[in-house]
Amino acid sequence: MKPFLPFTRPSIDAESIAAVGEVLRSGQLASGPKVQAFEGALAEYLGGNRQVRVMTSATAGLEMALEVAGIGPDDEVIVPAMSFAASANVVARLRAKPVFVDIDLDTRNINLDRVPAAITAKTRAIMPVHFAGLPVDMDALYGLAADHGLRVVEDAAHAIGSRVADRPIGSFGDLVVFSFHPNKNMTSIEGGAISTGDALAAELFEQYRFHGIKRNAAGEVDVMFPGAKSNLTDIAAQVGIDQLRRLDGFNLRRRELAGRYFEEFEGYSGVVMPARGDAGHSWHMFQVLIDFQARGMTRPAFQKIMADRGIGIGVHYPSIPSLKYYRDLGYRDEDTPVAARVGRETVTLPLFPAMQDEDVTRVCRELRDVLK
Ligand SMILES: Cc1ncc(COP(=O)(O)O)c(C=O)c1O
Incomplete structure (x- = not known):
């Protein structure tokens, strides 16, 4: 493997x-x-x-x-x-x-x-x-x-x-x-x-x-x-x-890898893509939305299946009003529905400068297979 x-x-x-x-x-x-x-x-x-x-x-x-x-x-x-x-x-x-x-x-x-x-x-x-x-x-x-x-x-x-x-x-x-x-x-x-x-x-x-x-x-x-x-x-x-000396090189590579994700997911409707931005986007993270509820799958279960296939998936982040401290203060997730949705559906796909183009292909292949 x-x-x-x-x-x-x-x-x-x-x-x-x-x-x-x-x-x-x-x-x-x-x-x-x-x-x-x-x-x-x-x-x-x-x-x-x-x-x-x-x-x-x-x-x-x-x-x-x-x-x-x-x-x-x-x-x-x-x-x-x-x-x-x-x-x-x-x-x-x-x-x-x-x-x-x-x-x-x-x-x-x-x-x-x-x-x-x-x-x-x-x-x-x-x-x-x-x-x-x-x-x-x-x-x-x-x-x-x-x-x-x-x-x-x-x-x-x-x-x-x-x-x-x-x-x-x-x-x-x-x-x-x-x-x-x-x-x-x-x-x-x-x-x-x-x-x-x-x-x-x-x-x-x-x-x-x-x-x-x-x-x-x-x-x-x-x-x-x-x-x-x-x-x-x-x-x-x-x-x-x-690190600062290497930062622009890192970010260039991040943008290339993000570009690969857009190519790989072209025409695929299983995920909601992030905005492409322009050359000023530093692609700290690459995140897609997945409607887990409609698929009858939980996000942790998805993360586990992907991890079993050798791929780490992050979650950044639950919406802030959904967190206990803020709920207890009376904030309601429903008041900011887009953030609430993103909080439920977001997953962070692998993206870091040392990744190879083939790694992106592999992530997308496995993701599509898991969501099939
Ligand atoms: C949006 C945002 N703000 C602030 C922080 C806090 O950064 P630090 O871990 O350096 O305190 C983070 C960390 O992930 C973050 O994502």
Whole structure:
């Protein structure tokens, strides 16, 4: 039997492993020169006119971005109903209220047409997700934010390397947060980054990620507020530096593989395909919808059969209002029906840069056979 094909796998090369060995031998393991170099490389990748600060995760980054944007108790933040739970959890952790807006079935991004109806006197920010690496309509998004005086915290966890008319996500915009979790298009093992055009915000992020510490003019430590402990290590930063160097190549390969999926599924009606996007789509994930209910099959059963045939199938994600914490708060999945449907029917097919074209053919062949 062919080796098991997971739905994703990071590509770490020998050069990167050797570089990590050098960092380990250097004695400088926590945040030091590699963190600075990683931030510099990210800022350069994003065009050179942004401040970038890294931290231990996108979750930590989103939370500090919201705090720096002034979000607190009783404020409302607009969040798509289809995303990873972290997108709403960070709002809830600040005792603010996530207000879920439904998504578009084709793009699986927040349906911006539905945002105005969700805005109240308490709305302070909108937090779109560039779902699976497909950018939201940035003109419409920032137009809405300007019209209603809202801050924008872009949850760009899926979108490092995504572009809008050749401008990288994070090279413009308010507060843009990336994830470098190992499933993402590039990794620093765990890790995240915030891109902002605001130097003062960047200074605050440095304090938020490390105990609220600021050094005074004499170089003495002072604590400005009870900050978090979410500074990245130099080891993680070294992995990130090597991955960033390879990112555009990774994303090119992801786009080719996504193109193969479209070819293989041409004319097949058993799945609902994702939007194709354009060359700016970084294809963090390739997801199709399957009407399991109509087929009298459960999704876990489908995953099990595919796993038995050597193919890993992911689920990203159940809709956020369907999760216990949010159900218990009174949110109803039915209020955002497209996200609810996607949450029930979505499956993530294998897609990562080291995959071969034949792997895509094999996934599609097995999937069609299982659904026959
Ligand atoms: C849309 C979205 N936002 C935020 C996160 C959190 O990222 P991290 O694991 O880096 O905290 C994820 C992680 O999968 C995500 O998919």
